Amino acid sequence: MTFAEWRSQACLLSALAQLARGQPVTTVALQLGYDSPGAFSTMFRKKLGQTPSAFMAA
Numbered sequence: 037m038t039f040a041e042w043r044s045q046a047c048l049l050s051a052l053a054q055l056a057r058g059q060p061v062t063t064v065a066l067q068l069g070y071d072s073p074g075a076f077s078t079m080f081r082k083k084l085g086q087t088p089s090a091f092m093a094a
Contacts, residue, residue: 048083051076061088 054064065076
């Protein structure tokens with residue numbers, strides 16, 4: 037696993053924990069260093085197959 041892959045996985049795990057605590061998607065995205073909530077949602081959807089909001093609602 038490359039460093040970039042490892043970082044992406046670490047960010048995703050951190051995001052899941054923050055979202056589970058009820059943090060808004062925008063807050064999580066900005067805390068993880070994404071330029072926008074849309075960029076974060078795109079990464080999230082590529083990794084998990086659905087948007088952060090849909091994932092947490094399921």
